[in-house]
Amino acid sequence: MPYVIAVYDVNQKRTGRMLKLFRRYLTWVQNSVFEGDLTMAQLKQLQQEAESLMQDSDGVVFYQLRDERYSERIAIGVDKAERSRFL
Amino acid sequence: MPYVIAVYDVNQKRTGRMLKLFRRYLTWVQNSVFEGDLTMAQLKQLQQEAESLMQDSDGVVFYQLRDERYSERIAIGVDKAERSRFL
Numbered sequence: 001m002p003y004v005i006a007v008y009d010v011n012q013k014r015t016g017r018m019l020k021l022f023r024r025y026l027t028w029v030q031n032s033v034f035e036g037d038l039t040m041a042q043l044k045q046l047q048q049e050a051e052s053l054m055q056d057s058d059g060v061v062f063y064q065l066r067d068e069r070y071s072e073r074i075a076i077g078v079d080k081a082e083r084s085r086f087l
Numbered sequence: 088m089p090y091v092i093a094v095y096d097v098n099q100k101r102t103g104r105m106l107k108l109f110r111r112y113l114t115w116v117q118n119s120v121f122e123g124d125l126t127m128a129q130l131k132q133l134q135q136e137a138e139s140l141m142q143d144s145d146g147v148v149f150y151q152l153r154d155e156r157y158s159e160r161i162a163i164g165v166d167k168a169e170r171s172r173f174l
Binding site for chain 1: 116134
């Protein structure tokens with residue numbers, strides 16, 4: 001299953017709705033950064049839902065990793081991610 | 088060469104210094120998100136420089152990808168990345 005890192009940069013008016021949307025699909029990492037396993041169908045669905053919310057100069061970037069897991073995740077300082085699955 | 092996606096979440100007092108530091112090593116993507124090729128030595132150096140700036144509940148996460156390139160980068164809406172190398 002592809003592993004996805006997703007980041008968004010949207011107008012403050014829409015951060016609440018974007019946060020809620022991305023949390024339905026992925027694990028919150030910090031700020032507007034999320035990660036998790038998604039099927040191709042789920043990724044497509046998330047993209048479409050994000051697009052329907054986005055306006056003006058809002059932007060989202062998805063990094064879809066070939067491997068189920070990226071090679072390595074290095075957290076320094078406080079790891080704010082919601083789950084401890086990474087530790 | 089490892090491909091790195093880096094994100095930080097730091098106190099507002101330090102965002103300017105962090106931005107300046109990360110820009111020296113990587114390409115700015117959006118908000119506090121960066122990406123680019125780094126040697127292992129450069130990654131280590133960036134980590135150490137970031138650590139020396141970080142305080143309190145500041146956090147940084149590096150995703151170090153095995154492959155030179157992650158599988159796929161999908162940008163929707165406005166792609167704010169500094170360089171057009173991704174297009």
